[in-house]
Amino acid sequence: MKKIKLVVVGFGVIGRGVIEILLGKKEFLRDMGLDLDVVALCEIDGSVVSGDGVDLGNALELAGKGELNKHKQWSNRKSMDVLEEVEADIVLELTPGDIKKGEPGYGHIKNSLKKGMHVVTSNKPPIALHYRELHELAGKKNLELRYEAAVGGAIPILNLHRKCLQINEIKSVYGVLNGTTNYVLSKMVEDGLSLENALNEAKELGIAEQDPSYDIDGVDTALKVVILANSMLDMNVDFRDIRIQGIRDITLEAVELAKKHGYVIKLIGDVSRMEVSPRLIPVDHPLNVSDSLNAVMIDSDVAGELILVGHGAGARETSSSIYSDIIDIAAGI
Amino acid sequence: MKKIKLVVVGFGVIGRGVIEILLGKKEFLRDMGLDLDVVALCEIDGSVVSGDGVDLGNALELAGKGELNKHKQWSNRKSMDVLEEVEADIVLELTPGDIKKGEPGYGHIKNSLKKGMHVVTSNKPPIALHYRELHELAGKKNLELRYEAAVGGAIPILNLHRKCLQINEIKSVYGVLNGTTNYVLSKMVEDGLSLENALNEAKELGIAEQDPSYDIDGVDTALKVVILANSMLDMNVDFRDIRIQGIRDITLEAVELAKKHGYVIKLIGDVSRMEVSPRLIPVDHPLNVSDSLNAVMIDSDVAGELILVGHGAGARETSSSIYSDIIDIAAGI
Numbered sequence: 001m002k003k004i005k006l007v008v009v010g011f012g013v014i015g016r017g018v019i020e021i022l023l024g025k026k027e028f029l030r031d032m033g034l035d036l037d038v039v040a041l042c043e044i045d046g047s048v049v050s051g052d053g054v055d056l057g058n059a060l061e062l063a064g065k066g067e068l069n070k071h072k073q074w075s076n077r078k079s080m081d082v083l084e085e086v087e088a089d090i091v092l093e094l095t096p097g098d099i100k101k102g103e104p105g106y107g108h109i110k111n112s113l114k115k116g117m118h119v120v121t122s123n124k125p126p127i128a129l130h131y132r133e134l135h136e137l138a139g140k141k142n143l144e145l146r147y148e149a150a151v152g153g154a155i156p157i158l159n160l161h162r163k164c165l166q167i168n169e170i171k172s173v174y175g176v177l178n179g180t181t182n183y184v185l186s187k188m189v190e191d192g193l194s195l196e197n198a199l200n201e202a203k204e205l206g207i208a209e210q211d212p213s214y215d216i217d218g219v220d221t222a223l224k225v226v227i228l229a230n231s232m233l234d235m236n237v238d239f240r241d242i243r244i245q246g247i248r249d250i251t252l253e254a255v256e257l258a259k260k261h262g263y264v265i266k267l268i269g270d271v272s273r274m275e276v277s278p279r280l281i282p283v284d285h286p287l288n289v290s291d292s293l294n295a296v297m298i299d300s301d302v303a304g305e306l307i308l309v310g311h312g313a314g315a316r317e318t319s320s321s322i323y324s325d326i327i328d329i330a331a332g333i
Numbered sequence: 334m335k336k337i338k339l340v341v342v343g344f345g346v347i348g349r350g351v352i353e354i355l356l357g358k359k360e361f362l363r364d365m366g367l368d369l370d371v372v373a374l375c376e377i378d379g380s381v382v383s384g385d386g387v388d389l390g391n392a393l394e395l396a397g398k399g400e401l402n403k404h405k406q407w408s409n410r411k412s413m414d415v416l417e418e419v420e421a422d423i424v425l426e427l428t429p430g431d432i433k434k435g436e437p438g439y440g441h442i443k444n445s446l447k448k449g450m451h452v453v454t455s456n457k458p459p460i461a462l463h464y465r466e467l468h469e470l471a472g473k474k475n476l477e478l479r480y481e482a483a484v485g486g487a488i489p490i491l492n493l494h495r496k497c498l499q500i501n502e503i504k505s506v507y508g509v510l511n512g513t514t515n516y517v518l519s520k521m522v523e524d525g526l527s528l529e530n531a532l533n534e535a536k537e538l539g540i541a542e543q544d545p546s547y548d549i550d551g552v553d554t555a556l557k558v559v560i561l562a563n564s565m566l567d568m569n570v571d572f573r574d575i576r577i578q579g580i581r582d583i584t585l586e587a588v589e590l591a592k593k594h595g596y597v598i599k600l601i602g603d604v605s606r607m608e609v610s611p612r613l614i615p616v617d618h619p620l621n622v623s624d625s626l627n628a629v630m631i632d633s634d635v636a637g638e639l640i641l642v643g644h645g646a647g648a649r650e651t652s653s654s655i656y657s658d659i660i661d662i663a664a665g666i
Binding site for chain 2 (some may be wrong): 154159167169283306309310314
């Protein structure tokens with residue numbers, strides 16, 4: 001049995017989803033020879049820390065009520081201090097990232113690597129904005145920095161490329177990379193809703209955030225394009241290199257006109273063109289996915305075109321990618 | 334540089350495709366630290382053998398003219414004798430398989446494993462008909478037996494499950510698993526052809542074999558269902574357990590009636606139902622793939638539904654899966 005110590009930074013929706021899976025799959029992981037032990041859970045105002053393993057059931061219960069600070073292992077030590085003091089193998093960086101500087105994830109990831117800990121993250125901005133620096137740091141320290149969950153949620157795009165398409169050179173990658181905009185555009189086609197009404201419905205269902213600007217304006221998709229460009233096509237792309245056009249100006253009339261001609265409008269992130277823009281997609285094309293699904297087309301020199309469709313968001317679904325990275329790293333420890 | 338010795342058994346369309354990639358990607362493989370060396374190429378009437386490495390360029394050229402027996406390293410030693418005598422790390426079993434007993438692949442695979450060599454195959458019948466026996470033999474010998482190319486051609490279904498969805502338990506797998514029937518059904522919808530005319534077109538294009546019965550009658554799909562059931566859902570399924578209905582009775586009228594109501598007819602292999610049958614699929618569903626594409630739906634307990642679409646056949650495309658298996662095995666040698 002391999003004992004792996006984890007630190008979880010960020011105990012929001014994703015972090016709690018990861019811990020729920022850990023509790024539910026303890027036996028399954030043991031059958032794989034893995035004993036995953038969480039030694040710290042860090043939130044914005046303090047942390048739950050225990051070298052012998054955090055009481056996770058209690059943490060989930062309290063966090064659900066917004067009372068994690070009542071946990072018996074709670075102290076108001078900040079995440080950066082905890083990362084400095086704790087001894088662990090892998091840090092899961094699961095905070096939401098600021099689009100300007102990628103903080104606080106950028107600092108968390110950098111310090112974890114400096115301290116000699118592997119990093120798994122679902123946090124896009126730090127990876128998109130500091131790709132080279134963080135990779136060079138990980139390389140220098142001979143550590144893994146993995147972020148399958150940051151692109152496409154549950155869809156294993158990066159790991160598929162790395163582990164299943166080894167002989168291939170990737171020629172292009174593009175697709176529907178944002179669930180919120182896809183939900184909105186799908187509802188416009190299917191239910192004849194205006195963009196505003198579809199967006200309100202998405203907010204009520206918790207699919208869209210209260211301020212969904214980053215999704216609607218294509219910023220979220222552009223971050224994913226940067227990550228895909230740098231990791232799959234070995235480009236050296238900066239966020240500012242991406243031409244971005246969101247879906248804010250898409251009218252119901254445009255959607256219905258497209259439909260009449262056998263097309264749908266989808267927000268497409270295109271890696272080789274370094275572009276995010278609404279495009280017409282034939283109704284029977286595999287990228288025409290409904291609801292909040294994501295779909296990615298990978299064009300490679302040997303396998304040809306491959307399309308992956310799946311859940312681009314959701315705490316449980318995204319955990320699949322986070323565990324894929326954790327299990328890979330654990331295998332090498 | 335890791336030097337890996339390969340034996341290629343079967344130098345038909347797939348075998349030649351694999352060797353073309355090997356010659357074209359020699360540098361690429363070396364950059365990965367791999368030096369793949371073919372020490373024998375076996376055909377039905379003899380073999381090209383050289384412990385120092387077969388002259389592959391010459392073999393490709395001659396095989397293209399049906400004159401492999403003019404190769405300077407040719408002798409009329411049979412594949413089974415060559416497997417007995419040769420020293421190699423991995424045997425690529427790429428012959429076409431007989432549906433009754435899985436020969437000659439079954440014998441090739443068994444003897445290779447007995448001799449202590451890993452096996453990679455694109456050959457469905459030996460795996461579908463002798464799943465447990467061959468796996469037990471490989472396990473006992475601590476050898477790898479891999480067959481990504483046997484299911485879904487270029488689509489990495491088995492490796493995706495094994496290497497990217499590690500935390501998931503698979504609930505069901507189903508989809509369009511045969512390119513020939515999908516081409517025929519697609520042409521019936523798109524061009525209004527009868528089944529017979531669509532099939533003739535597929536034969537002319539080399540998509541269908543001259544006797545396409547195994548494809549049209551669902552046998553090929555059923556073999557893939559058996560392999561998926563045993564390897565992804567850990568079932569213990571025999572080929573005779575599968576209920577099989579092909580597409581021979583699908584009329585143009587049925588296809589057009591379905592189309593009028595927003596559906597297409599697809600031949601679906603369904604692993605948990607152990608069934609192959611034509612089904613109605615909504616036109617905007619991700620399994621509605623055109624041409625000779627394949628599409629597989631994987632439903633799992635953490636990631637939820639994932640759909641993979643890609644080329645289910647083609648020598649070059651299928652090589653992507655064969656190299657994925659080779660590279661994995663080589664990493665462990």
